[in-house]
Amino acid sequence: MADTQLTKKDFASDAEVKWCPGCGDFAIMNAVRSGMVAAGKPRDEVAIVSGIGCSSRFPYYMETYGFHTIHGRAAAIASGLKVANPKLDVWVISGDGDSTAIGGNHFMHVVRRNMNLNYVLINNKIYGLTKGQYSPTSEMGQISKSSPYGVIDYPMTPAKVAISLGGTFVARGIDKKMKLNEEICVRGAMHNGLSFMEIFANCVIYNDGAHDKLVNKEDGADYHIILKHGEKMIFGATSQYCLVQDGFGIKAVRIDKADEADILVHDEKNAEMAAILAGMRPDNGLPIAFGILYADDRKKTYNDMVYEQVDAVKEKRGRSIDDIMQSGHTWTV
């Protein structure tokens, strides 16, 4: 079988998938496989690194090299892996607990360094593997086993964090929107730099329906917008809303009340706008933004710069280890 003819099915391992029936992770795995097909690397040049959590079982189900590591640290491990062998197509699969709580530090720094990794954060706003405690992305007031009277932590918005750290590819999807997720994963896989892909997922057992408001058949479309580069920001079940500038921010207005020239057009290279879009929430009267919020590959990647520096030092100094060992004040006995 020629490598170029790989299909999504070729990326499935023999291992039995042990996620709960109906788990959002299935759909996301499907999208990731599309991304891998698009990237065009043979399976033995793909490595997946995961931390701990339901989503972190991911590598076992993929016919690639896989490393199921420790809680929160996948980004740091993947960084070493990528620097050691930049030819590999490296994916980090992580959850909201893994990436925003115990591994928050590594998530921040891997984005900041612009390591050329594909970073998927599956956000179900709950700890599933430990059977239902709230996470840093859980909503205020959310009832969970460790918040029986409601969460009193303000939630964090990972995509906004990623943009604030100079992330070069920031996208958001949701398990129910299979085609959108595929687009995100394909674009992310092709992006040269850290591709941060936050995908909302439903935990059928511990946080069922957490995202229903956004995707229900009746009025879900009123609460989210799918951004497309160069297209007007229009949303709603009947495309009845649009986004317009409002001082330094933006607001949602009925399209029939807006001047067409005022309707914002999505520019995926506008980081300031992306930060605002990433922070939109229905409870602020704004739709959740899906799609590619920001993408710009003009920034060099860390892994490229490592070897540019290596080459420059080799060129400039070009010593052997013997040279270095024999340098400084030496004397012969």
Place this chain on the structure above:
Amino acid sequence: MAENAKLTSAEQIVIKFTGDSGDGMQLIGNQLTALAALDGNDVNSLPDYPAEIRAPAGTVAGISGFQMCLGDHKIYTAGDAPDVLVAFNPAALKHSSKFVKAGGMIITNSDSFTEKSMEKVGYTSNPLEDHSLNGYDVKAIPMFTLVREALAEMELPIAAKDRCKNFFTMGVLCWLFNKDKQLVLDFIQEKFGPKAKKPLLKVAQANTLAFKAGLNYGETAIMFQERYDLGAAQIEKGLYRNITGNDAAALAIAAAGEKAGLQSFIGSYPITPATDLLHYASEMKDVNLVTMQMEDEIAGICSAVGAACAGDLAFTTTSGPGLALKTEAAGMALILEVPLVIVNVQRGGPCTGLPTKTEQSDLLQAMFGRNGDSYMPIIAANSPADCFDATYQAAKIALKYRTPVIVLTDGYIGQGSCPWKVPKMAELEDLRPYVNFWVPEAHPGEKYVSYKRDPETLARDWAIPGTKGCQHRIGTLEKDINGAVSHDPMVHQQMTEFRKAKVDNLAKVLPDVEVNGKTSNKVLVISWGGTYGAVKGAVDRMIDDGKPVSGINLRWVWPFPANLGEVISQFDKVLVPELNMGQLSLLLRAKFLVDVESLSKVQGDPFREYEIIDKVNEMLGE
């Protein structure tokens, strides 16, 4: 005239420098170390500085020190009580005069003994005049006056001129110890002259003048009645340089990678006293050594594990609190069974403890500081130069057994320096045979099985990402031979036994311990790591005195060498001096059911030979 000062030959001289932190004590100390070494002496040194970068000037708490011992024979430690103390100000004198050998020399800068500076450290009268230093040979030199005179022609701020007192002092010492002045003049040119990295021509000129003024002062002042002459030590032939333990370890990391045919990788985070290792390694980008300064200690080791998984020869470097943070990820390397070397430069603990002071109190952390049954080999370097070999050996064992290995050094040997016989790359052991990645071409018709083991070493078959057709999954959950997650009770029993047996097996190939002295005797003194020098020096002296004492040094602290139990059983009493509360003693008692006596010291300071001799005498009933 002092020109007639008697030239007395000496076997060894211990010198201590003390002054304000940031006043160049480490620089002058290292300079004299290099000078003595270049002149053929054997040298051992010990820097001693406060945790604050610029501690309050003129206070006892802010004193930075540097002690060194030079001799015409093999020198194992920075020496016991100084023969010569150079104390640059009243605070330094207050801090250090009590350490000086009775009758020893104290050189000080009398210009710094102002009323205010003496008052600051609680001197109610001038100790240079009030006879409180009777019994010492005090040389009160008006250094500022003399340096300013020597530099009168130069246009430099007074403060810059006064800083030249260090090279003035070097001049005095160079004369006092009969060293080759040209070596210092060359050094000044090298450091500040036109060809230096950052030429500072005025500084070069000023230091040269100050140095010569110091030389002349020694020669012409009536102050010195004696000079010392140390012959060259009998040392193995070869090319030498002076090296700190941290630099030696950094070089070993580069060398081991090259000899393994792999890129070396360091994932690390700055921490005292290990940081210099990262600094030096970071300069070596031209020899396939990649360093990543990560966001924290955990990321440091995690990036190293990632690099190891990709087939680099991976290292992480740290000190005690950092090792504590790396705990879980060290266990990850262990259960994944990938090679990794953790270099831990120990410092005083617990927690933040004494960042700049030495201690050996991470031994039990290295042994047991992980969840689960998680043994890993531990090697302890016994001198600055030995950090090279210990790190190199650790890399070999890590590769050969597919296991994390801990290298224990400490602040004393990490930052201290000694002459190092520079090895040639061609002469170092080839590590390529231990890499042995699993590739399908070498196993026709065979399917890759990730936890299939070499029957002898129990090292697992290892295919790295990118190997054609060998894609597979491994993880930190317990797994079966295929790497598939398994909660089968017998699989866990067997895998745990494999992981332990791998480390136990290592003992079979480790060199036996060698006894210094008779193999059956009244007292056996066991050293490990940084206590090697003091124990070796003390035991040698006692053997010379005809005492029934022998010594051994443990290089591999885990597993113990195969003959250790037998060796120990031949002695009536066993003494383990340690810079901790008896950690190796605990392991020896547990392993061999032997009544080990522990000599503990946790004062941020290495053992002196006399402390060990006193204890042995007590055990001998003398």
